[in-house]
Amino acid sequence: MSKIKPSKGAPYARILGVGGYRPTRVVPNEVILEKIDSSDEWIRSRSGIETRHWASPEETVAAMSVEASGKAIADAGIDAGQIGAVVVSTVSHFSQTPAVATEIADRLGTNKAAAFDISAGCAGFGYGLTLAKGMIVEGSAEYVLVIGVERLSDLTDLEDRATAFLFGDGAGAVVVGPSQEPAIGPTVWGSEGDKAQTIKQTVSWDRFRTGDLSELPLDSAGNVKFPAITQEGQAVFRWAVFEMAKVAQQALDAAGISPGDLDVFIPHQANVRIIDSMVKTLKLPEHVTVARDIRTTGNTSAASIPLAMERLLATGEAKSGDTALVIGFGAGLVYAATVVTLP
Numbered sequence: 001m002s003k004i005k006p007s008k009g010a011p012y013a014r015i016l017g018v019g020g021y022r023p024t025r026v027v028p029n030e031v032i033l034e035k036i037d038s039s040d041e042w043i044r045s046r047s048g049i050e051t052r053h054w055a056s057p058e059e060t061v062a063a064m065s066v067e068a069s070g071k072a073i074a075d076a077g078i079d080a081g082q083i084g085a086v087v088v089s090t091v092s093h094f095s096q097t098p099a100v101a102t103e104i105a106d107r108l109g110t111n112k113a114a115a116f117d118i119s120a121g122c123a124g125f126g127y128g129l130t131l132a133k134g135m136i137v138e139g140s141a142e143y144v145l146v147i148g149v150e151r152l153s154d155l156t157d158l159e160d161r162a163t164a165f166l167f168g169d170g171a172g173a174v175v176v177g178p179s180q181e182p183a184i185g186p187t188v189w190g191s192e193g194d195k196a197q198t199i200k201q202t203v204s205w206d207r208f209r210t211g212d213l214s215e216l217p218l219d220s221a222g223n224v225k226f227p228a229i230t231q232e233g234q235a236v237f238r239w240a241v242f243e244m245a246k247v248a249q250q251a252l253d254a255a256g257i258s259p260g261d262l263d264v265f266i267p268h269q270a271n272v273r274i275i276d277s278m279v280k281t282l283k284l285p286e287h288v289t290v291a292r293d294i295r296t297t298g299n300t301s302a303a304s305i306p307l308a309m310e311r312l313l314a315t316g317e318a319k320s321g322d323t324a325l326v327i328g329f330g331a332g333l334v335y336a337a338t339v340v341t342l343p
């Protein structure tokens with residue numbers, strides 16, 4: 001018989017507050033067109049993107065996270081000192097160690113909160129949310145801060161016409177805490193590592209460690225290109241459209257609700273055509289508000305869902321207590337979908 005006493009967590013968990021940070025600089029498609037052969041019309045019609053935000057040197061991963069988190073903490077009505085854990089999902093923090101989460105936890109004034117980073121690409125927010133819910137119900141933390149943050153402009157090859165227009169920068173954060181009723185449904189998540197090649201970094205950092213930079217791609221000025229995110233756009237598009245609609249439906253089934261019970265749909269903001277296709281496949285009724293934040297934010301990977309959530313609530317398109325389906329998917333390939341009650 002075990003000598004360990006059972007841990008005392010909350011019966012359920014819920015999102016209590018959300019906050020976002022968008023870098024000051026707004027970048028229209030015209031700026032992207034300086035380096036690639038394309039058109040504003042093509043970018044808008046094929047991806048839905050009109051503008052995106054690019055971070056300045058001062059708008060670091062940590063700085064953007066602190067801004068977004070401060071708003072989420074205020075929105076939740078708690079003090080930073082009550083936060084027991086900080087989970088940061090990012091692929092664009094360029095220091096291998098320590099985790100950026102510890103700096104953020106310190107700058108926010110948490111009381112030595114547990115802090116760590118995760119790498120789950122565009123599914124990172126759902127992965128973080130799932131961890132947070134587990135910690136709260138299990139009793140390791142009363143409040144958990146989940147942050148999705150990216151500076152994807154640092155990992156974009158502006159001369160690659162297949163990706164140059166896609167990515168943006170920003171941070172979104174939520175505070176997750178105890179609840180007396182279910183407010184975060186079961187997560188349907190997974191990975192398909194056999195498709196890892198479809199979204200990847202052009203060159204491994206290892207090539208720079210060995211100093212052998214021969215045969216690496218060069219930019220138009222003849223310099224070795226900094227590693228960037230590259231993808232097989234059509235393969236990812238097909239996977240997202242066909243497979244992710246099924247995962248979204250499974251998340252609805254797991255939560256025990258039908259599309260008609262939803263108020264809001266917040267998919268990862270990768271391409272407005274993927275979003276529209278999912279809405280059709282899921283047969284979402286007219287009354288469901290659909291996040292199309294991609295138009296002015298681009299694809300901000302782990303930050304896209306909390307940023308879109310924050311904007312829908314700020315504009316009044318969604319309201320506190322609404323039932324929302326969130327689904328993230330991307331590099332790995334990985335995915336995570338769940339139904340939540342909005343803060």
Ligand SMILES: CC(C)(COP(=O)(O)OP(=O)(O)OC[C@H]1O[C@@H](n2cnc3c(N)ncnc32)[C@H](O)[C@@H]1OP(=O)(O)O)[C@@H](O)C(=O)NCCC(=O)NCCS
Nearest residue numbers: 037038039042046047122161162233234236237270271330
């Ligand atoms: C990237 C994406 C917008 C490209 O759209 P697409 O319709 O698949 O475009 P394709 O790559 O099939 O190219 C279609 C045509 O446009 C051309 N094209 C490609 N990029 C272009 C650009 N920037 N401007 C103008 N034309 C372009 C191609 O050369 C091709 O021309 P062709 O028909 O004469 O051969 C789309 O594939 C996509 O969004 N993929 C998924 C992204 C995603 O979900 N990522 C999630 C993980 S973060």
